Amino acid sequence: MNALLEDGRLLPLVEDFYTIQGEGFHAGKPAYFIRLGGCDVGCSWCDSKNSWNPRLFPPVSVEEIILRAVSHPAKSIVITGGEPLSYPLGPLCKALKAHGMEIFIETSGSHPLSGTLDWICLSPKQNKPPLPEIYPLAHELKVIITGPLDLEWAEYNRRKVSPGCRLFLQPEWSRREAVLPHIVSYAKANPVWNISLQIHKYMHIP
Template sequence: MSTLPIYETFYAWQGEGCHMGRAAFFIRTFGCPVKCPWCDSAGTWHPDWVPEKIERFSADELADRAVAHRAEFAVITGGEPTIHDLTELTAALHRRDLPTHLETSGSFPIKGDFDWITVSPKWAKLPLPENLRRANEIKLIIEDGESVEKWRAQVSPLTAGQVVWLHPEWSKREDPAVMNSISVTVKTQGHPFRAGYQLHRVYNVDSLDSGARPIIPLGGNLEIGY
C-alpha cells in the first residue's frame, strides 16, 4: 500500500465556505509548488519553515484517525493536496462512511472520489478549467481593491454557477479597499458572490487539537498576520 507525506492531522470545524461551522477532521498533506507569498501553511513547503521530519501514512491509517473522532466529514487540504494521488485515501474514508472534502488551488488534475470540492485559484498557477467546472464552491482570495474584477475576468467564464466566496487575504482583513470591494460586489452583484472570512482563526479552534501545528508566520512577521 502506498503512503502520503502528511504535515498534520487535527480535529476542528470547517471555518470557511458552505460547510462553515461543521465538525471536520483535517488531513493536511505536505508539499506545494504554488507557493503563495501570503501562505498560512508555509510549513508544507517553505524552506525556512519545513519541519525536520515529515511522516508518511497509509490511507487506512489516516482514515482510522479520522473516524476516531465525531467529525461530520474529512477535509483533505495542503499545501497542495492534488500533487498526490488521493484515490486510496478517499476510498478508505468512504469505506468508513465518512464524506470526503477537498480544498485545492485547482492547478493540478484531481485524483480521487470527493463528495465536495472547494477550488481556491491562485495567480501563481491558474486552475485547470475542468477543475473549476467540477468545483462545488469557489473561494477567491482578495488581495487589493482590484482583485475582485481581475478574478471575475479570469474565472467567471469557466465556472458553472457555483457559489463564489470572496475572502480577504488575512493580512489585509482591515484594509478598507479590500473589505469595501467585497461588500460592494456582494451588494451590487448578488449571486454567485458571497462575503467570506476565516472564522476558525477568530475562534482559534485548530489549536485546541494537539495534532495541529502552529500557524506559520510566513516571513516571520506576526504583525501583518502571516
C-alpha cells in the same frame, strides 16, 4: 518520488485534527482535517508555508490516517494542504468512503483531480492557475482577495465555473481590515458573490 507516494498509499502528512471548518460554504461545520505537505504554487501570503516542502513530512500510510480520522464523531473530512492534489488521492478517498465519510477538498486546482470527492472547493491562484478540467466540477469557488485588483481575477474564474457553483470572496487574513470594505461594496453591487471570513481564526481554533 517514492513509488508508494506516487500511488497514494503513503502521504506526507503535515497534521490531522478535529475542528470546525472556518471557511466558505461549509463554515461552522465540524470536520476532521487532513493536511498534506507539498505545494508548488507559492502564494506570498500563504498561511500554511510550513507545508510547502513535503520532504519535511515523513510519509504516513493511508491506514494510519484513517484510524485517527474515523475515531471522531464527525462524518465530514476536509483534505487540505499544501496542495493536496499533488498526490493521487484514490486510496485515501476509497478508505474514507468505506467508513461512510463525506469528503471535501480545498485545492488550487493546479494538479490533476483524483479520488472520490463529494465537495470540491476551488481556490484559484494566479501564480499557478487551475487546470481547465476542474472548473466545471467545482462546487464552490473561493477567491482570496488581497486588494481590489483580485476582484478581476475573481470574475475571470467565475466565468469558468458551472452556473450552480457557489461563489465566495475571502479577504486575505493579514489584509482583512483594508480589503473588507472593498469586498462588502463589491458583493452588494454583484450579489452572485458571498463573503467568506476565516471564522476559525476569530474562534482561535486550528
